Amino acid sequence: MAASGERARVPSIRDVARLAGVSHQTVSRVLNDHPSIRPETKKRVQDAIEVLDYRPNLAARALVTSRSRTIGVLSATIGEYGPTSSIASIEDAARAEGYSVTTLNLPETTPEAIGDAIRQLGREQVSGIVALAPQVRVFNVLRGMAAGVPIVSLQDASGADGFTLSADQVAGARAVTEHLISLGHTDIVHLAGPQDWIEAESRMRGYLDAMREADLQTFPPIRGDWTADFGHFAGIELARRPDFTAVFAANDLMAIGLMHGFRDAGIDVPRQVSVVGFDDIPVAAHVWPPLTTVHQDFPALGRRAVEMLLAEIRGESAPEYAPVVPQLRLRSSSASR
Amino acid sequence: MAASGERARVPSIRDVARLAGVSHQTVSRVLNDHPSIRPETKKRVQDAIEVLDYRPNLAARALVTSRSRTIGVLSATIGEYGPTSSIASIEDAARAEGYSVTTLNLPETTPEAIGDAIRQLGREQVSGIVALAPQVRVFNVLRGMAAGVPIVSLQDASGADGFTLSADQVAGARAVTEHLISLGHTDIVHLAGPQDWIEAESRMRGYLDAMREADLQTFPPIRGDWTADFGHFAGIELARRPDFTAVFAANDLMAIGLMHGFRDAGIDVPRQVSVVGFDDIPVAAHVWPPLTTVHQDFPALGRRAVEMLLAEIRGESAPEYAPVVPQLRLRSSSASR
């Protein structure tokens, strides 16, 4: 469409200024909508911008302001459903506010790797960072490091000082455990996430709280790794000690694997054992039996993270949110004893 | 850790030059490893860089070179497993080569939206773009638009001129269809993806090719939307017309929903009907019955996309790859008649 040829280089702020008959600084003021500009002048400049199809050079702007209007997403999780959908909504929200998004996956969670990542984002002069750092360790390192750049962490960190944000994992876990108890289960096993993960701890705490409150005895939790394969393995192992009637798996993937393991071992879900999960991944409603689980609104979390970060960047006070409450999704994998 | 305080601004190339006793240009040469630098000089400069903990300012470099050493990922897909894992590996590969990654989701697939996205990435002066544009329409617009910036499309586009790349979807679909045929099925329904999607077409073609070659009659395909919910609906509908003994669903999510629908309708998989999917998502092995499907190596695709893009950026010739061949994963959802 655009008339090609013409080796004209892309127009700069001075080209606009010349065409509009003003100084380059006035153009700059229009761009950053400075208060004292006469409406008439503003109009002339905007017309010139239109005519030349001028676009501000982001690199030049970043150089002089040493801020890039870019948000860095630092992620220490790999390909899981939850984080992934949060990231997508972070991007959308940031773009809507005129920020670019650059993502950085942590290959490993050593303090050095985290430090490198933060420094890298620093070099790119990000305006702020959203961290999806589900491991306690990573979170702590982050806290110490991020000096200078606003940062929001998308994890549940009880009593954290900085800006953190998450769904109320404990409440969700508690709700689903109470659901099992209300069905008459008393011997409930928890298939937990890895030791170091914040969310694993929160979900376990919810389970423990609910059990204690109902005066039920708890089993030592089984430590999983979030994968369906582990769930499968755990199901076969658990089948050997049928001293329980329900399992709360810390995520859906493990829950689904677990049901598979139970089936291989000849245990019927939910007739003999009830199984519940956490996350409500898209297939949860369609596996057999459809999985009772806890739904999390990941997109909402991503959007809020961006709102909080922008508030911090702009020096505003953080918006106060009611916590995102995860919702119980009752399906067929849980039944009364 | 780092001695704070000290309002010293971050060191620039000139600070390094002063400390090393050379000109700033010599420092620049060392950084871009220019050939004619005396080893001794180089050493001095490197030491100075070390001492000052100097890091090149990316914005300044981008300003003068008008290239940002950033790769833009343009994605028109939302939260699906395949694209997501490709994107993660694109990031890793790009970072490993010293490129940053910025991601941009297309909210809609109109030509205008695509144009805006490309222009936005242009403003950010990306060095190249990897497009995950699974719809035919998007792909075509992209082809016309991207003038000026190297671009690689991660989709199967037969006869495309530019640089495109994908797993051989047709071969995968064909293999899984032939598998059903070899089990003795003759009446095989295809639950396809949406009309406009390149991969939907490729998978359907593989199905049609295999059927034609075996001299089998084909049914008009059912158009789905990739979701498990649709699969469920389709299962219930299909149960009313049992003129088939096997279904090839164009992705795992629909296949899993389909099995759910069949179960609701009282049809046993695989005894009465065989079901196969495509993608091999992480739960595919753990649903009941475990799903026969086609495994795609998404991370490998992402890595290759980056390699191709970098080759194009550097003006090298594109590396020649053997196509990524999807692999059949035989499980229990398919059985002989």
Place this chain on the structure above:
DNA sequence: GACATCTATGTGACCGTGCACATGCGAAGG
């Protein structure tokens, strides 16, 4: 020995913005 060539390095301009400061002008205040 004069000149061309190559190597190693330095000098100054320039990329496109925003910022600090200066300036002209009209309104308000005494």
Place this chain on the structure above:
DNA sequence: CCTTCGCATGTGCACGGTCACATAGATGTC
């Protein structure tokens, strides 16, 4: 009527790199 102030705008420089060109010494060539 003069001073003071706020508004609207202009001037020049700085940001931190790279590029084009200049320069000085070493080496080779006839």
